[in-house]
Amino acid sequence: MKEFIREDKQAFLNSSRFCQGLAPEIIMDLAAISDPVIFPEGTIVSSTGDGYADVLFVVSGLLRVSMSSSSGRRVTVLLVKCGECYNLLSPYLANSRIMEAKALEITRCLRVKAGNFIAFVESHPTIIANLLQIIGSAFDSANSRILDFMEKKVENRIMRVLSTLHNKFGSPLHFTSVEISEIAGTTPESTLRAMGHLRDLGMIETRRGQIRILNPKALDDREFGDLSI
């Protein structure tokens, strides 16, 4: 990859959610401790228990953050796209966490080493607000998913997932039934059945590896809104 020059890094960081509203000096400091890094499609960036603790800002591509059980079931926790970041918490957690990160496409990132990130945050405590806002919405989202499991049928969970993905990635969506099922917490078969029904209702169109949302309003979750994934 062509090396980022410092101005590029600053311009990119300035547009990321993590840096919203920060003073330019602070962003400059962050740019100074970040290195470009690139992951080919399919790369396992970090896996369960490996203690990977660097923070990544995704410049382009897509990282899937998931956790799996020993029986092989996987739940997708985050889809980290351009402008978002991965592993904000890990620099602070001594015991290795349970997440795995994989590059679903070729993905370019800015990497900040764990130690540098901690020092950076401590010297610029105003960062904390942004950091906690990101963590907080992820936490609320995780808990609302638990409520969804308790009271929603599969089709409604799928609807919420499709609505969220549509608002995040636009239309058409490039996800397979397996990927959707790992977000919604169900099986590929049930996902296909549910999407078949939504197709009959005229809300979506599906092709191989592609989902087009025709009626975004109808998919909206009125109660808790979009997921933070």
Place this chain on the structure above:
Amino acid sequence: MKEFIREDKQAFLNSSRFCQGLAPEIIMDLAAISDPVIFPEGTIVSSTGDGYADVLFVVSGLLRVSMSSSSGRRVTVLLVKCGECYNLLSPYLANSRIMEAKALEITRCLRVKAGNFIAFVESHPTIIANLLQIIGSAFDSANSRILDFMEKKVENRIMRVLSTLHNKFGSPLHFTSVEISEIAGTTPESTLRAMGHLRDLGMIETRRGQIRILNPKALDDREFGDLSI
């Protein structure tokens, strides 16, 4: 309530998880901005959308933090006991969150007003590590609950809940089937049936409002351990 004197506050804060490893001066500063407050049993400390943003350190008693859907289903997110804290994130979140907090018993707390808390954290950035460790384990726990929904049967979820509660509160547990079901994400009937089976297996004994764990080892979750609730 008898007013805390400053030495009491410091001694208490010093023993809380949030203050682990902090320098005495820092704990002194925190004590200086905390006020004692008391909630009678049944008090709704904060409810969905009210914008309550103060941080509470529970000195005695028990706070239940939960979120509910409009259909009335509730999931218990946290049980905040002596030495733990509630609302660590709220000072930083402008938009009001979706949690409700209720005092299950008469509960004494130390309260730190949102603005003071933010100022306190910014002037002592080393706090951040403790803060993020607490948030991080809650976040991981929430995601492991999602995995539980995908692959575990009700009885196994109940087992994990009982194991967690046993490690947190000792034996016997003073919870009803409704309370257990709101933690495990099921119905009171299914909770009673599952606990009936565990009783037949000799793992627990139950009386009205009381659960005695006879075989903690057998209830352990080998894969993800205890929940952070």
Place this chain on the structure above:
DNA sequence: TCCCCAACATGACCGGGGTCATGGAAATCC
């Protein structure tokens, strides 16, 4: 171009658990 694999699609089966209903026992209240 052909082949192969991945993804889509759909049917059949069936079991876990949500729901409703009923009854009894233990605590609480006047």
Place this chain on the structure above:
DNA sequence: GGATTTCCATGACCCCGGTCATGTTGGGGA
């Protein structure tokens, strides 16, 4: 101490959705 409420307990019903099986379609690679 009787009455009322709360909680425990259990049975019957039945639907959702997980699982398995089978077949089709489409896209990419040699």
